[in-house]
Amino acid sequence: MTGWPKRVPGLCWGADYNPEQWPEQVWAQDLALMREAGVNLVSVGIFSWALLEVEEGRYEFGWLDRVLDLLHEGGIRVDLATATASPPPWLTHRYPEVLPVREDGVRFSHGSRQEYCPNSPVYREKSVALAEKLALRYAEHPALAAWHVNNEYGCHVRRCYCQRCAEAFREWLKARYSKDLAALNEAWGTAFWSQHYSDWALVQPPRVTPTYGNPGQLLDFDRFGSDTLLELFVAERDVLRAITPDVPVTTNFMAGWTFGALDYWSWAREVDFVSNDHYTRAEDEQRHVELALSADLVRGLAGGKPWLLMEHSTSAVNWQPRNRAKQPGELARNSLSHVARGADGTLFFQWRASRAGAERYHSAMLPHAGSDTRVFREVCELGAAYRRCAELVGSTVDAQAALVFDFQAGWAAEQPAHPTQDFRYHEAVLGVYRALWQAGITVDVVPPSADLGRYPLVVVPALYLVSDENARSFDQYVAAGGHLLMTWFSGITDEHARVRLGGYPGAFADLLGVRVEEFYPLGAGERVRLSNGATADTWTELLHPEGAEAVASHVDGPLPGVPAITRNEHGSGLAWYVATTLDPDSMLGLVREVAERAGARPVVRAPAGVEVVRRTGEGPRGPISWLVVVNHTGAEVVLPVRGIELAAGSDVPGCLAVPAGGTAVVREV
Ligand code: GAL
Numbered sequence: 001m002t003g004w005p006k007r008v009p010g011l012c013w014g015a016d017y018n019p020e021q022w023p024e025q026v027w028a029q030d031l032a033l034m035r036e037a038g039v040n041l042v043s044v045g046i047f048s049w050a051l052l053e054v055e056e057g058r059y060e061f062g063w064l065d066r067v068l069d070l071l072h073e074g075g076i077r078v079d080l081a082t083a084t085a086s087p088p089p090w091l092t093h094r095y096p097e098v099l100p101v102r103e104d105g106v107r108f109s110h111g112s113r114q115e116y117c118p119n120s121p122v123y124r125e126k127s128v129a130l131a132e133k134l135a136l137r138y139a140e141h142p143a144l145a146a147w148h149v150n151n152e153y154g155c156h157v158r159r160c161y162c163q164r165c166a167e168a169f170r171e172w173l174k175a176r177y178s179k180d181l182a183a184l185n186e187a188w189g190t191a192f193w194s195q196h197y198s199d200w201a202l203v204q205p206p207r208v209t210p211t212y213g214n215p216g217q218l219l220d221f222d223r224f225g226s227d228t229l230l231e232l233f234v235a236e237r238d239v240l241r242a243i244t245p246d247v248p249v250t251t252n253f254m255a256g257w258t259f260g261a262l263d264y265w266s267w268a269r270e271v272d273f274v275s276n277d278h279y280t281r282a283e284d285e286q287r288h289v290e291l292a293l294s295a296d297l298v299r300g301l302a303g304g305k306p307w308l309l310m311e312h313s314t315s316a317v318n319w320q321p322r323n324r325a326k327q328p329g330e331l332a333r334n335s336l337s338h339v340a341r342g343a344d345g346t347l348f349f350q351w352r353a354s355r356a357g358a359e360r361y362h363s364a365m366l367p368h369a370g371s372d373t374r375v376f377r378e379v380c381e382l383g384a385a386y387r388r389c390a391e392l393v394g395s396t397v398d399a400q401a402a403l404v405f406d407f408q409a410g411w412a413a414e415q416p417a418h419p420t421q422d423f424r425y426h427e428a429v430l431g432v433y434r435a436l437w438q439a440g441i442t443v444d445v446v447p448p449s450a451d452l453g454r455y456p457l458v459v460v461p462a463l464y465l466v467s468d469e470n471a472r473s474f475d476q477y478v479a480a481g482g483h484l485l486m487t488w489f490s491g492i493t494d495e496h497a498r499v500r501l502g503g504y505p506g507a508f509a510d511l512l513g514v515r516v517e518e519f520y521p522l523g524a525g526e527r528v529r530l531s532n533g534a535t536a537d538t539w540t541e542l543l544h545p546e547g548a549e550a551v552a553s554h555v556d557g558p559l560p561g562v563p564a565i566t567r568n569e570h571g572s573g574l575a576w577y578v579a580t581t582l583d584p585d586s587m588l589g590l591v592r593e594v595a596e597r598a599g600a601r602p603v604v605r606a607p608a609g610v611e612v613v614r615r616t617g618e619g620p621r622g623p624i625s626w627l628v629v630v631n632h633t634g635a636e637v638v639l640p641v642r643g644i645e646l647a648a649g650s651d652v653p654g655c656l657a658v659p660a661g662g663t664a665v666v667r668e669v
Contacts, residue, residue: 004273004306004344005146005248008041008077010390012308012345013383015365017042019067020051021354027067030352031074033371038383039076042351043310044068045134046081046151047113050088053130061137068143077145079250079310079347082134082236084127085151086113095122100160104208107162112358114156118228119164124235131236135243147244148310149236149251152277158261159225161205170200172224187496188216212417215497219465222411226263234270248272252310255301256294257281257426263407264301265447274302277311277349280334282324286434288632291334292611293433293445295341297405300445304396306344309335314348314375315363323361328374329661332382333630336663339389340613340628341442342397385647389665392626395617399444400600401436401457405429406448406465412497413464413489420521422538423489428462432487434584435591440602442613452477457598459591460486467495471507478511479571483598485591486512487578488539504541505577512577513548513568516541520558527583528557530564534586540564541579548577565590574598604641609633610658614668629656629664636660643668 005012014034019027034042044067045052054060071078092098092110100117101107108115116123131149138144159165177183181197190196195214197203206213206221237249253264253276268274276298280287298307314331316323326334335346353364365379410425436443436459443459448470452458458477463486471491478484491507493499500506503515520540522528527537532552540559543566550563565582568575576594578587595601603614604627611630616623626646631637641656643666658664 003248005041005077005079007145008345010040011339011386011393012041012347013386014039014041014076014351015043015348016046016311016350017044018047018350018352018354019044020048020063021357022352024066027070031070031076033366034076034351035074036371037365037376037380038387039365041077041079041145041345041347042071043079043081043148043347044071045083046148047086048081048083049086049130052083053088055090056094059133068138068141072141072143076143078141078143079146079148080134080138080144081148082127082131082150082240084130084149084236087116087123087126091122091126095120097164098123100157101162101165103159103161103206105161108157112156116157117160117162117164118232119160119162119168124232127232128235128239132239132243135240139244144244144247146273147240147247147249149233149240149249152252152254153229153233154225154261155254155259159205159221161207165228166205168228169205169221169224170203172227173203173220174200176220187498188214188220189498190214215412215415218415219408219412219497222261223263223408225261226266226407229262230267230270233267237270250275250308250310252277253298253301255297257290260407260410260426265407268301268303273305273308274298275308275310278309278338279313279317282316282320282322288333288337288611288630289434289437290430291337292341292437293430295338295343296403296443297445299342299397300405300447302342304342304444306394307342309338309343309346311347311349312338313363314365314379315367316361317363318359318361325363327661329378331375331378332385332663333632333661335382336628336665337611337630339392340397340611340615340630342615344393385665388649389646391646391667392615392617392665395615395624395626397442398603398614398616398625399442399455400602401441401443401459401595401598402446402450402452402455403429403433403436403443404448404450404458404460404463405445406463409448409463409465412493413462415497419519420539422521422524423462425462428487428489431581431584431587432459432461432485432591435587436595437611438588438608439592439595440604440606440612441591441595441600442603449473452482453480455482457483457485457595457600460484460490462487462489463491464489465493465495465497466491466507468507474508475511475570478573478575481572483574483576483594484511485576485578485594488541488580509546511568511570512566512575513546513570514543514563514566514577514579515546516543516579518542522557526557528580529555530580530586531555532565532586534589535583536564536580536586537583538581539579543579551576603627604639606639607633607637610637610639612639625668627664627666627668629658629666631658631660631662634660641666641668
């Protein structure tokens with residue numbers, strides 16, 4: 001792996017830069033203002049295909065040459081896009097089969113972006129050709145720091161259901177089931193509803209059907225959908241690597257609440273460094289907590305190594321129901337939360353707010369109102385702070401626990417015709433994560449196959465689907481003395497989404513010391529009370545302890561007297577199970593207790609709403625550590641910290657005051 005874009009000095013700081021949207025006389029002003037803001041990296045050309053290949057095979061690189069030269073003169077590095085994210089009108093007009101098809105058979109029209117089918121040979125050929133042209137032309141350009149392939153794969157077109165994709169799906173299935181059709185029939189349970197396949201040619205993508213589709217087919221189509229887009233990335237990456245082996249290649253993921261259609265655990269293996277786009281949900285008062293989950297997940301995808309926040313917003317976006325501007329200081333809090341959790345730089349979408357096009361109401365580093373604005377002032381301030389925090393680059397994050405996250409389990413758990421329609425994987429994960437965040441415990445987000453041995457505590461929210469092998473490793477972890485906290489809808493199926501028999505939670509029944517007979521999901525708005533004073537919603541289940549001890553039982557609701565929280569001694573460890581959705585305070589109480597017993601403690605005890613994360617690295621004179629503090633509250637907080645605050649360059653003699661809504665980065669001494 002080529003690794004990090006080392007040509008960028010310090011923490012990366014900048015934005016998507018789309019100069020083609022503006023007359024050239026604006027570019028000089030852009031440069032002057034970028035320098036004022038301390039920008040050192042911009043992503044260029046993401047949506048430029050139509051202006052780079054103006055007709056089939058006729059390329060016009062002159063404008064891009066000038067942009068790159070100008071940026072270089074200004075000392076700004078470039079994350080150069082392959083420009084393949086939005087095919088030009090000539091392409092879809094001449095080759096309409098490039099356009100992807102929805103599950104109801106409707107073919108998309110041109111006029112937006114991402115209008116390509118992942119299995120279109122024409123799209124593949126033309127996109128790889130463009131990437132090659134760009135690589136050949138700019139291989140030696142001194143501004144080139146990294147390659148940005150395509151953009152947010154799958155964001156708008158998660159799956160394509162066209163005939164070509166059907167053929168590719170069949171080939172993918174043949175490989176998965178070793179050309180054994182009987183194995184596919186067995187895995188998908190096709191004896192049900194007369195779905196038995198007697199020929200590979202009969203297998204189709206899960207298009208619109210009279211009622212529920214086959215769960216195995218749906219799940220495999222999700223896996224195929226992720227893999228088939230990944231092939232597109234790999235095709236472009238390989239041509240770039242062949243021409244510029246020293247320039248790292250990335251593509252921007254969307255790990256967070258908005259998107260879950262790709263299995264980023266497998267994608268992460270293919271990029272030279274991980275980059276992510278994250279946008280907060282304006283109406284969520286706890287949006288910084290979801291942001292932290294996303295950042296921890298991205299660090300997990302990066303294998304603990306530094307990663308790049310490729311996009312977020314300085315202020316409002318344009319695609320939520322109501323797009324409110326951010327609060328003063330929120331831009332810095334958001335940025336530093338990502339840095340706290342391992343990002344070695346944060347960029348925005350985008351540099352200059354567009355005057356035309358679908359995203360003209362999206363914020364930018366330079367707003368419509370110009371540079372005499374709060375946003376631009378905050379941008380300049382944070383840019384200056386980043387310069388003073390450059391020593392963080394390359395350091396890693398200290399975590400006290402692991403949280404298991406699995407995209408495929410999420411796909412399977414959210415399928416239709418399940419016990420409740422109220423289950424959302426991301427919400428289930430966030431429910432536990434929020435409590436960990438509030439308890440000040442930093443987690444490494446890991447896949448179900450991870451080696452868990454070094455964590456005192458492992459949290460497993462709703463791991464609905466799990467292989468025997470992965471299930472065994474949780475068992476071994478606890479037996480060897482680990483502490484594990486699991487929540488409902490775990491262990492229910494094997495990797496084909498077939499229910500495990502003998503009582504839920506199937507794969508984990510022995511580990512948890514419980515057996516569940518039936519599910520009793522709660523109605524909309526229905527709440528139940530537990531014997532420990534907690535309240536809960538969404539879910540209850542008829543659970544019998546089989547070795548486990550009841551920590552709290554239902555007081556009312558459909559299952560009075562039935563345990564809802566249990567604890568099981570397993571080998572020399574402890575396995576906790578939460579068989580309902582606890583209210584946030586009760587979940588926090590439980591997580592505190594579980595963490596205390598496991599010996600997982602926050603790096604600094606901070607008041608509620610204050611985020612403190614430690615990064616560690618090697619300095620010239622030995623190990624070195626930093627605390628990144630983000631105060632999300634409306635009051636000043638004082639923390640027992642000693643060191644040097646880098647942004648202000650001030651001494652922290654033993655207590656650190658962080659103003660309401662403020663941030664601090666302290667090198668500890
Ligand atoms: C991202 C995308 C950008 C821009 C941004 C707006 O999903 O990569 O191009 O559309 O959202 O929030």
